[in-house]
Amino acid sequence: MIEARGLSKRYGDKLAVDDVTFTVQPGLVTGFLGPNGAGKSTTMRLIMGLDGPTAGTVTVNGRPYAQHRTPLAEVGALLEAKSAHPGRTARQHLQVLAATHGIADSRVDEVIELTGLTAVARKRVGGFSLGMGQRLGIAVALLGDPRTLILDEPVNGLDPEGVLWVRNLTRYLAEQGRTVFLSSHLMSEVALTADHVIVIGKGRILADTSVRDLLDGASRRHVRVRTPQGDELSEGLRREGADVTVFDDGRLDVAGLDAPRIGEVAARSAVVLHELTPVSSTLEDAYMALTADAVEFHAEDITAVPATAPTTVAASSPEGAER
Amino acid sequence: MTAATSVTGAPTSGTGVRRVSFWRVLHSEWIKFRTLRSTLWTVVITAVVMVGFALMMAAIMRSAVDNPEMQREMAQDPGMQAMGGLAGTTAITLGYSFGQLAVAVLAALVVTSEYSTGMIRSTFAAVPHRLPVLWAKLVVIVATTVVVISLALGVAYLVTMPLLDAAGLSIDLSDPDQVRPLAGCVLYLATVAAFALAVGALMRHTAGAIFTLVALFFVLPIIFSIIVAASDAAWTDWVNKLLPSVAGERIISGGPTPDTLLEPWVGYGVLAGYTLVLLVAAAVTLRRRDA
Numbered sequence: 001m002i003e004a005r006g007l008s009k010r011y012g013d014k015l016a017v018d019d020v021t022f023t024v025q026p027g028l029v030t031g032f033l034g035p036n037g038a039g040k041s042t043t044m045r046l047i048m049g050l051d052g053p054t055a056g057t058v059t060v061n062g063r064p065y066a067q068h069r070t071p072l073a074e075v076g077a078l079l080e081a082k083s084a085h086p087g088r089t090a091r092q093h094l095q096v097l098a099a100t101h102g103i104a105d106s107r108v109d110e111v112i113e114l115t116g117l118t119a120v121a122r123k124r125v126g127g128f129s130l131g132m133g134q135r136l137g138i139a140v141a142l143l144g145d146p147r148t149l150i151l152d153e154p155v156n157g158l159d160p161e162g163v164l165w166v167r168n169l170t171r172y173l174a175e176q177g178r179t180v181f182l183s184s185h186l187m188s189e190v191a192l193t194a195d196h197v198i199v200i201g202k203g204r205i206l207a208d209t210s211v212r213d214l215l216d217g218a219s220r221r222h223v224r225v226r227t228p229q230g231d232e233l234s235e236g237l238r239r240e241g242a243d244v245t246v247f248d249d250g251r252l253d254v255a256g257l258d259a260p261r262i263g264e265v266a267a268r269s270a271v272v273l274h275e276l277t278p279v280s281s282t283l284e285d286a287y288m289a290l291t292a293d294a295v296e297f298h299a300e301d302i303t304a305v306p307a308t309a310p311t312t313v314a315a316s317s318p319e320g321a322e323r
Numbered sequence: 324m325t326a327a328t329s330v331t332g333a334p335t336s337g338t339g340v341r342r343v344s345f346w347r348v349l350h351s352e353w354i355k356f357r358t359l360r361s362t363l364w365t366v367v368i369t370a371v372v373m374v375g376f377a378l379m380m381a382a383i384m385r386s387a388v389d390n391p392e393m394q395r396e397m398a399q400d401p402g403m404q405a406m407g408g409l410a411g412t413t414a415i416t417l418g419y420s421f422g423q424l425a426v427a428v429l430a431a432l433v434v435t436s437e438y439s440t441g442m443i444r445s446t447f448a449a450v451p452h453r454l455p456v457l458w459a460k461l462v463v464i465v466a467t468t469v470v471v472i473s474l475a476l477g478v479a480y481l482v483t484m485p486l487l488d489a490a491g492l493s494i495d496l497s498d499p500d501q502v503r504p505l506a507g508c509v510l511y512l513a514t515v516a517a518f519a520l521a522v523g524a525l526m527r528h529t530a531g532a533i534f535t536l537v538a539l540f541f542v543l544p545i546i547f548s549i550i551v552a553a554s555d556a557a558w559t560d561w562v563n564k565l566l567p568s569v570a571g572e573r574i575i576s577g578g579p580t581p582d583t584l585l586e587p588w589v590g591y592g593v594l595a596g597y598t599l600v601l602l603v604a605a606a607v608t609l610r611r612r613d614a
Contacts, residue, residue, distance in 0.1 A: 049451045050444060051613040066451035069342040075448075083444040085359065085436065092358040093445075099351035100449040102341035140445060144340050 001026050001179055002047055002148060006056035008203075009042050016042040018203035019056065024181045024196075026147070029174045031190030031211070032183040034200035035291055040183040041079070043200070044152050047181075048077055060148055061179075072101050072144025078137040078151045086126025090117050090136050093125055094143060101144055108143070115139040116165075130157030138166070148179040155189060167193045187287035191215065201291040222255040223262055226275035233271045240265055253279075345455050352459040356467065362429065366467065369425040370475040373418030377479035380414035381486035388490050408578045411487045411494040412504040415479045416575050419508050422472060423515045423540060423568070430464045430516040431523035431532040438527045447614045457609055461520055461602070468516040472509045480505075500577060503587065507574030510591065514571060514598055515540070521601035524609055540568040551583060567594050 002024035009017040017039045024030045034040050045051045047058050049065040057064070061074050068074045084093045094108045112121045115135040120128070125136065134157050141149055151170070155163045170193055174180045184190050190197055191211055199207040207214070227233050227250070234244040234252055242257040254262055259278045266273050341347070356362055387394045387409075397403050403413065437443040450456050480494065487493055495501055519536050526532040547563040563569055564584050573580070573590030580586050585593065 045613075048448055050447055052611070068451075070340050071343065071451050072449055073340040077448050079444050079448070080441060083441040085355075085440045085442045087359045087361065088355075089358075092354065096351050096354045096358070097445055097449045099354055100343050100347050102339075102347050104339050107339055 001062070002058070002060050002150075002181055004043070004047070004056065004058040007043070007046060007053055007058050008055040009039075009046055009051060010054045015203055017046065017053075020200070020203070020205050021056075022198050022205055022208055024148075024179055024198075026179040027174055027177050028195040029170050029180045029182065029193055031194030031197040032181060032200065033187060033190050033197055033287065034183075034185065034206075036185055038185075038200045038291070039203040040185075040200060041152055042203075044077070044079060044150055044181075044183065047150060048075065048079065050079070070101060070144065072097070072103075073146055074144075075148045075150060076141030076144060076146035077149070078134070078141045078154055080137075080152065082125075082133055083140075084125045084133075084136060087124060089122050089124050090128075090132075090139070091121040093136065094139060097140060098143060103143060107145075111139040111142045114142065131159060131162055134158055135162070138169075146178070149173055149181065151180070151182040153184060154182055155184070163189075199287070199290055206290050221258075222253045222279055223257070223259050224275060224277045224279050225252040225254055225262060225266075225273065226250060227252070227266070227271055227273050229271045232269060233266055236265045236269045236271070237262060343450055343452070343455070345459065348450055348455040349459040349462055351449075352456070352463045356433070356463050365425055365429050366471050369422055370471050370478075372421050372425075373472070373475040374479045374482065376418035376421065377415045377483050378486075380417045381411075381483035381490070384409065384414055384492055385486040385490045404578070404581070409492065410501070410577050411483075411492040412501050412577050414483055414487065414492070415476055415494070416504055416508040418475070418479075419512060419572075419575055422475075422512050424537070426468050426472075426512050426516045427519035427536045427540060428533055430468075430519035431536060432529060433460050433464055434520060434523035435527060435529040435532050439529055443614050453609050454606055457520075457524060457602075457606055461517060464516045464520055465513045468513045469509055472512050476505055476508060504575050504577045507587065507591070511571050511574050511594070514591070514594055515568075518567065518594070518598045518601060521598065521605040524605035525601065539566070544569050564590075565593060567597050570594050 002022075004020055004022050007017055007020045008015065020039075020043065032040050032043070042051065046053050047060060047065065059065075061068070065071060065075060084090075088096070091108060091112060094111065095105065098105070098108050109121075112118055115138050117132065117135055117139060120132060125133070128136065134154065138151070138154065141151065149170070151166075154166050154170070158166060170180050170182060174195070182190075182193065191214075194211050197207070197209060197211050197214055198205060225233065230246055230250050230252060234246055237244050237252075237254055237257060240257060240261065242262075243255040245253040245255075247253070257265070259276050263273070263276060265271075266276075384397075387397055394409070398409055403409065437446060446456055447453055484493075494505075519532075522535055523529075523532045526535065543566055544563075547559065547566060547569070550559050551563045560583055570585055570590040571594030573585055573587040576587065584590065
């Protein structure tokens with residue numbers, strides 16, 4: 001359980017975290033979502049006591065992190081992948097940290113095996129790929145068998161198999177009753193892994209809700225229809241209870257009826273259809289809408305994709321998320 | 324990978340995890356110290372170089388026996404005089420000035436390398452109290468310095484014995500005036516290690532810390548030795564004699580104390596005082612600053 005109350009952190013002129021209050025519950029995977037520079041990493045550093053808050057408090061399992069007698073058994077953290085001396089081997093790095101808590105070498109070897117690092121355990125960390133560094137960071141997080149896990153962008157740099165492994169691992173840890181708090185800037189990733197999501201933008205909490213609620217909110221669908229007989233069709237559709245928006249270029253956006261029903265209505269009134277496309281607003285769209293004003297670094301929109309593009313990426317569709 | 328099949332037992336079990344104690348942190352810091360190749364090499368090379376300098380100096384002293392002019396020149400050299408003149412202990416401890424560079428860089432790196440590599444985050448996550456980390460690093464670097472320098476001096480004593488005996492400069496370990504420079508060499512370098520560790524902890528950047536240490540221990544003494552020779556102003560004498568290395572080195576030198584320098588134990592006390600202040604400052608900032 002992580003509890004932040006009125007937590008703020010200022011670096012010079014910049015308010016990185018602005019009066020945030022949230023609770024991360026045990027037994028759930030809680031996603032911490034926000035664009036780059038939104039304050040995710042800073043919040044996690046505050047939880048770990050690496051940075052001191054400008055205002056407010058944050059506790060882990062009931063106490064400020066630094067007051068725990070066995071910190072590694074309370075919280076396992078993956079903060080940045082490269083938090084190790086490149087001159088030590090993976091095993092030596094783990095032994096260094098294990099020694100502070102009197103953790104045996106057998107446990108070190110256990111987490112090495114668990115994270116798939118056995119083959120490189122005796123290689124120096126300096127030569128590790130981003131993905132291997134990430135696995136080592138996760139091994140460190142698991143070392144003390146902690147009740148709470150804090151993972152900052154855990155899937156960064158992992159191959160697809162590694163991503164799947166992290167997903168399963170975090171789910172498994174939460175099922176054991178542990179608190180799992182993982183950050184990501186990818187909505188789709190959080191939707192696949194988390195039960196609950198806290199969205200942060202420009203240092204403020206924008207949403208604190210279950211993933212299901214967020215999905216429901218995001219899955220407002222409509223069907224895009226093109227027809228030379230727009231007035232006729234929209235009249236017919238409205239009689240069926242649909243909500244029709246007519247655009248200047250003759251396009252209709254129809255909500256409340258699915259594509260087959262629209263086709264039937266069109267056929268009945270002998271209307272010619274040029275296009276009939278189901279469109280669902282994706283999770284990414286919901287996320288983008290939520291954080292649109294809170295993005296730190298805006299890129300030029302070179303593709304000019306309309307805000308509600310057809311769902312082509314299965315992983316980011318609501319159906320994908322339920323799996 | 325078939326994922327988390329064998330993860331970690333019940334969430335609250337905490338199998339095999341014991342509370343953080345100073346001894347455990349010390350053990351951790353010792354593993355850190357001995358698992359870096361660069362550290363080991365620095366330590367070995369320092370010891371070898373110190374023994375080498377001792378041998379070289381003893382050989383020169385040996386050959387000076389048959390060359391009265393050479394002997395006279397050595398006796399009049401200001402550097403030799405500051406070291407305690409033509410004495411066996413001067414030969415054995417000659418390498419300290421190289422040793423202090425190695426020890427200072429090593430001690431500073433013990434802290435700054437953690438910041439430059441990001442290791443400090445892992446360290447402070449495991450020991451969020453932070454202070455035990457500083458004290459454990461202090462114990463490791465000081466103890467290592469004491470052991471390595473004592474060993475180097477011991478070996479130097481043994482290998483130079485025939486040469487020094489032949490030169491009539493045998494070291495008498497029952498004479499307190501000869502033991503003090505030897506023990507003082509160990510004490511001085513151990514204190515330099517603590518000083519450098521504190522500077523590293525305060526500055527946190529490798530380049531900045533090493534620049535500061537080299538400036539304090541090597542560059543300023545040279546500049547001030549010139550200024551003192553050229554100037555009559557009393558303050559230059561005082562600045563010079565209060566420089567950390569100029570003051571601290573007094574403990575290594577034998578022979579009478581020149582007017583321009585402090586008494587051996589007073590000089591050492593000045594260096595120890597600086598070191599204590601820096602360590603306290605390092606401890607305070609370590610607790611307060613963001614990692």
